[in-house]
Amino acid sequence: MADFNVNVRGVGSVSVIDVKGYLDAHTAPELENAFNKLINDAKFQVVVNFNDLSYISSAGLGVFMAYVETMRDNSGDIKFSNMKDNVYNIFDLLGFPMLYEFFDQETEAVNKFNDKG
Amino acid sequence: MAATIKKINNTKKLENTILASIVLFVFKLVFFSSDSLIINIINEFVILGTIYLWIDYVIGFVKPRTSTPLSIILNTGILTAIIFFILSVSTSFLSTEIFTNGETDYIYIIFANLLIFVFIGCVTYIFAAFKELSFYRQKTDKSKYFNTLVFFIIITGLSKSITKIDPTLDFIENAFFVVTILLIGINSIRVSWIAFLIKKQKVYLLVIAIVLSILFGFNYSLTIGDGVINQLLYAYSPGLVAFLGLLMIYGSIYFGVIFFTTLFHLPTAEAFDRKAEEVSSLMDLSKLITQVFDFKELADTVTSVTTKVCNSDSAWLVTKREDDFELSSVSNIGFVEADKITTSLLEHHSYNLNEVVTINDSPIKIRIKNDVRTFNFKAIAVAPLKVHNKNSGFLFVARKRDFSFDEDDIKAISAFADYAAVALENAKLIEESLEKERLEKELDVAREVQYKILPDGVPKIENLEISALFVPAFEVGGDYYDFFEISDNKLGFVIADVSGKGIQAAFIMAEIKGVFESLSRIITSPSELLIKVNEILIKSLEKKSFVTAVYGVIDTKSGKVNFSRAGHNSIMLCSKGKVEHFTPPGMGLGLDSGDKFRLVIKEMEIQLDNNDIIILYTDGIPESQNSKYEEFGYKKFEKILIENCDEEVNKISNEIMKAVTIYSQDKSQHDDITLVIFKWKFNNKKSGEV
Numbered sequence: 180m181a182d183f184n185v186n187v188r189g190v191g192s193v194s195v196i197d198v199k200g201y202l203d204a205h206t207a208p209e210l211e212n213a214f215n216k217l218i219n220d221a222k223f224q225v226v227v228n229f230n231d232l233s234y235i236s237s238a239g240l241g242v243f244m245a246y247v248e249t250m251r252d253n254s255g256d257i258k259f260s261n262m263k264d265n266v267y268n269i270f271d272l273l274g275f276p277m278l279y280e281f282f283d284q285e286t287e288a289v290n291k292f293n294d295k296g
Numbered sequence: 297m298a299a300t301i302k303k304i305n306n307t308k309k310l311e312n313t314i315l316a317s318i319v320l321f322v323f324k325l326v327f328f329s330s331d332s333l334i335i336n337i338i339n340e341f342v343i344l345g346t347i348y349l350w351i352d353y354v355i356g357f358v359k360p361r362t363s364t365p366l367s368i369i370l371n372t373g374i375l376t377a378i379i380f381f382i383l384s385v386s387t388s389f390l391s392t393e394i395f396t397n398g399e400t401d402y403i404y405i406i407f408a409n410l411l412i413f414v415f416i417g418c419v420t421y422i423f424a425a426f427k428e429l430s431f432y433r434q435k436t437d438k439s440k441y442f443n444t445l446v447f448f449i450i451i452t453g454l455s456k457s458i459t460k461i462d463p464t465l466d467f468i469e470n471a472f473f474v475v476t477i478l479l480i481g482i483n484s485i486r487v488s489w490i491a492f493l494i495k496k497q498k499v500y501l502l503v504i505a506i507v508l509s510i511l512f513g514f515n516y517s518l519t520i521g522d523g524v525i526n527q528l529l530y531a532y533s534p535g536l537v538a539f540l541g542l543l544m545i546y547g548s549i550y551f552g553v554i555f556f557t558t559l560f561h562l563p564t565a566e567a568f569d570r571k572a573e574e575v576s577s578l579m580d581l582s583k584l585i586t587q588v589f590d591f592k593e594l595a596d597t598v599t600s601v602t603t604k605v606c607n608s609d610s611a612w613l614v615t616k617r618e619d620d621f622e623l624s625s626v627s628n629i630g631f632v633e634a635d636k637i638t639t640s641l642l643e644h645h646s647y648n649l650n651e652v653v654t655i656n657d658s659p660i661k662i663r664i665k666n667d668v669r670t671f672n673f674k675a676i677a678v679a680p681l682k683v684h685n686k687n688s689g690f691l692f693v694a695r696k697r698d699f700s701f702d703e704d705d706i707k708a709i710s711a712f713a714d715y716a717a718v719a720l721e722n723a724k725l726i727e728e729s730l731e732k733e734r735l736e737k738e739l740d741v742a743r744e745v746q747y748k749i750l751p752d753g754v755p756k757i758e759n760l761e762i763s764a765l766f767v768p769a770f771e772v773g774g775d776y777y778d779f780f781e782i783s784d785n786k787l788g789f790v791i792a793d794v795s796g797k798g799i800q801a802a803f804i805m806a807e808i809k810g811v812f813e814s815l816s817r818i819i820t821s822p823s824e825l826l827i828k829v830n831e832i833l834i835k836s837l838e839k840k841s842f843v844t845a846v847y848g849v850i851d852t853k854s855g856k857v858n859f860s861r862a863g864h865n866s867i868m869l870c871s872k873g874k875v876e877h878f879t880p881p882g883m884g885l886g887l888d889s890g891d892k893f894r895l896v897i898k899e900m901e902i903q904l905d906n907n908d909i910i911i912l913y914t915d916g917i918p919e920s921q922n923s924k925y926e927e928f929g930y931k932k933f934e935k936i937l938i939e940n941c942d943e944e945v946n947k948i949s950n951e952i953m954k955a956v957t958i959y960s961q962d963k964s965q966h967d968d969i970t971l972v973i974f975k976w977k978f979n980n981k982k983s984g985e986v
Contacts, residue, residue, distance in 0.1 A: 201925070204797060234925070236967075237795035237915075241840030244887065248839065273844065273863040274883025277892050 184231075185213045193224045193289045199231035202239035210239070214246045223255025226288040230261035235269055243279070256280070258288040309353045316346040317413065324409055324532070325402070333461055340457045340535045344450065347539070350420040351427075358424045362432050365489055366497055366504075372425045373508050375418040376547065379540075380511055382414070383518040386525045411525075412532050419543055426483075426546060433489040445479040449542050452476050453535030460534040469538075476542055484550040487557045494572075495565035498558050505555035512547030519544060570605065574708050577601045581715045591723035595625035598716045602693055603627045605712075606705045609673070609696045614638050615681070615689035615720060624689070638692065641678065652679040652706045652713070677701045679713035683721045691716055742772040742802040749802075749809050755779050757787055757852050761975040763945035765953060766968070767916075773968030774801030775914045776808060780816040785853040788816040791912040791972055792845035793864065800841075807836060808843060808885075822847045822860040823899040826882065830862065830893045833886045842886040846912060855904035855976050860897055863887070865918070868911040868934075869902060870941045875934040878902070904976035909941055909948070916969035917952065923962035932959070945973045 183206035184199040194217055202210065217225060227243070247257045260282040262270070270276065282288040320342050327335050361368055430442060455469040493501060519526060519541045529537045561568075581601065584594055595613045602611040610629035614621045621642065626634045641655070654677045673694040681689040691713040695701070701709070746768065754762040764777060774794030782788050790812050794801045811832050812825075819825040826847055833843060846867055848859025859867060863884025866877035882897040904910070920928045936955050940948045949971055956969065 237793070237842070237844075238797075238840075241795050241842065244842065245838075245840035272865065272879070273842070274881075274887060274893075274896055277883060277896055278888060 183209060185209050187213050187217065189222075190226075190285075190289050191293065193226055193292045194222045195285060195289070196225060196227045197231065198227060198229060201234045202232060202242075203234070203236035204238035207238045207242050210242045211245070214242065218246070218249055221253075223250045223253040224292045225250060225255065225257045226282075226285060226292075227257060227259050228261050228285050229259060229263065229266055230285075232263070232266055235266055240270070240273065240275070247279070256292070258282060258291065260285045260288040306353075306356055309349070309356065313346075313349040313353045316342075316349045320346045321409055325405060336457055336461060339533060340454060343533045343536055344453070347416060347420060347536075350416060351424050354420050354424040355427065358421070358428045362428050365429060365432060366493075366501060368425045368429065369501070369504055369508070372422050372547075373504060373511070375421055376508060376511050376515060379415065379418050380515050380518070382411070383515060383523065383525055386411075386523070408528050408532065412529070412536075415529070415536070415540065419540055422543060422547065426543075426550065429489070429550075430483050430486045433492065434486060438483075438486060441479065441482055445476065445483050448472060448476040448479055449539060450535075452542060453538040456534040456538040460530070473538075473542075477545060480542070480546045480549055484546070484553045487554050490554065490557050490561055491568065492572075493565075494569050495562075498562055498565050502555060502558045502562065505551045505558060509548050509551035509555055512544045512551060516541055516544035516548060570607070570704075574605045574711075577605055578711060578715070581712070585715065585719045585722065591720060592625065594719045594723075595716065596627070598691070598712055598719075599625045599627035602691065602709065602712045606677075606693055606701070606708055607695070607699075608693045608705075610634075610692075610694045612638070612692050613681075613689065613716060614692065616687065621689065629694070634692070637673075637676075637694075638690075641676070641692075642690075652677055652710045654678075654701045654706065672696050674698050675700045677706065677709050679709045681713050681717035681720060683717045688717055688720050738799045739770075739772060742799040743768060745799075745802040745806060746772055746774075749776065749805050751778055755781055755787065757781075759852055759855070759976065759978050760787070760850065761945045761973075761977055763949045763971075763973045765949045765971040767953065767965065767970075769797075769916070769965045769968050771797045772799075772802055773797055773914075773916065774805055775916065775968035775970040776805045777912070777970050777972050778809060778812060780813065782816060782820075782849065785851055786820075787850045787852055788847070789850065789912070789972065789974075790816075790845060790847045791864065791914065791970060792843055793914045793968075793970075795840075795842050795844075804837065804841065804843065808833065808845075812847070816847075820849065821899065822849060822858055823882075823897045826860050826862045826885070826897060827890075827894050830885045830888075831890055834889050837886040842884040844884045850974065855908075855978060856901060857904060857910065858899060858901050860899050862893075862897065865913060865915055868913075868937070870909040870911065870937045871905060873938055873941065875937055877930075904978075906976060906978045907942070908976045909937070909945070910974040910976075911937065912970075912972040914968060914970040916965075916967040917956055917971065919967065920956050920960045920969070921963055921966065922960055928956055928959050945975045949973055 182200040183202055184197075186197040186199075188195050188197070196210070196213055198210065200206070214225075217223070243257055250257050258280045259270070261284065262281060267281070270279075270281070275281075280288070280291065282291070323339070323342055327339070358368060427442065430438065452469060452472040455465075455472050459466045459469045490498065490501065519529075519537065526537070529540070581594075581597065584597055595615075599611040599613050602608070610627060612626040612629055612634040613624045615624045616622075621638065623631060623635055623638070654675060673696055675695045675698075677693045679691040679693075680687050681691060691709065693701070693705075693709050750766055751764070754764050762779070766775065766777070768775075774796060776790070776792040776794065778790050780788035780790075792805075792808060792812075794804045794808070796804075808829070811829050815825050815828055819828060826845065829845070829847075837843070842863070844864035845862045846859060846864045847862075848857055848867075850857050859878075859880070861867065861878075861880050861882040863882060866879040869876045869878065878900055880898045880900040883893050885893075887893070918928055918930055918933060922928075932955060933952065936951050937948065940951050943951070952971060953969070
């Protein structure tokens, strides 16, 4: 099995999730755990940094869909940053750019949260 | 069968015994007392024979009861008491004078005979009991000693008869008597069965043995006296008197030996009991392991047995579930308390215990909520449950009394812990195999559903060659394609990919098939149709599930293709040696509740030329991976299309599949693969008109 890693860190009031490796049906539960923890801690402003992610499957995409509503209901959001082209193409093909905000750099995404206050 | 034979045997023995008794009785009526040597000798042999038959018959009763030696001893005691009663009480109301001229008084003779038979009955039972007891639980053959004893008893009896006739020969009798006593002594030390009694029985036996030893002694002293019964017996048969006397000595010695042996066994009785219990508990446990697959039941047995055998007050079993420890069973302690003690002990002591550890601290203090509760356990032993050097839990044993666990306890505890570990492992393996079986069954169902949902073949349409290929992955992936013959010149087609896998994906497939099939007959516009499908699916899909699809309609007269895309991969057109991707805007189904979906989706129309090929596929093709996790991609895909675009559709399809299979040969197929190809074969005459 290909490797997958999740790391959560706080940047101010925003939580940044670094995802690394292959995100598919088998590794998706790890990311789900990370989101569950954030929700338990009432941290709803989330940026997912895709810098080290090399592959995402439909089950991986499903994770974001499962949690975004909760975040938005609590005046937070899930924003994406540092996505490689091949990964972005998958999001793009599905029409995610209409539903989520994508940023080139993590700081831009974090700032976007902070601008809103 | 065997039982009936035994019964017949017994009946026959009884008949012989009764017959012999009657012979004896009649013989005695005729010659009650005689001075003739011959008659006396015949008398002794008749009695000997009768007693032999009696004993042979009685042993049949005693033998099956040897497993409970205490009941035999108790019966023996009762019979001895009867003899004692007759011997001591009869003196008071029987007169000796009658004997001197008793030959004429038949009533008296009959009475005496009956009394004698009572004696014979008692004596034979006692003798049979001694015989069986001395052979009970003997590991080596000691019949030699016993037979010798019997032989000397008979000789002594016969010599007593000789003494009766010629009193000067009494030294013979005395010599045999002494030898017999010695043999009695040798036979009396076979009492190893005492060791196997439990402590309670030993105490009971101790009391009975001393009473009986004394009682037999009394009886013996009465038989050598000059009482009425003695005279009667002596007149009846001197041999019988000798036998009775010897038997009483035997009893006195035997029970004396039993008394002292039991007395010496008593201090170790408890330890012996415990060992015996330990052995039988381990046997029970090993039986349970092979029979019981329910771990809970086994855990309960382990804790309750451990408590009992290790002389402790409480025991509990903790098992490892993932990274946490979980209480599996408690014996004589509350769940909460056991849990608290476990947590506090495991905090202080390493989780990687490799052998039994005993803790003999002062009373263990455990904090529950706010109050410090003290548990009065003076000693606690912790044994790891190990299988293949992996620790799967702990067995705790606790004592309130001030004894620490000794070596034997620790051995027993670790044995129980080992059993629990094996059982735990078994239970786990069974659970895993059941779970695997369940998943496989589920996958079978999902595959079956998928095959039933997909169309049987491809429609036969003029001007259009169609090929459809579907290769399922091991875990059903949720690919779907279908054709709808809407009207004479309209063919609807759909290709879709449900996110997720297995039975869940298969059910979503079933749902979207129904939705597409019904909507395709009502809505002609592909984008309108997909908007409607999205509205339906958003209500039924789970948040994290979505479906990508392409829906289109081919005009089979004009070669016009209208289609829309909902998040699916591009539609490819191979025309005149070139491949073109069409990706009209459109979101996946089930992502957005409506407005955005409607806003984004666009429709596209292309006009097919002769021999143009339209390729629809799911991501299983471009995303199939080799062992280095590299994807097949679009370049290879396009290359095969260009090389084979003049071939017929099935050949193209096979070529693509072949390339994908070779590319990903080192890796199992991860996702379903679906490939639908249309080739426009327009009649040349009509094509000229366009």
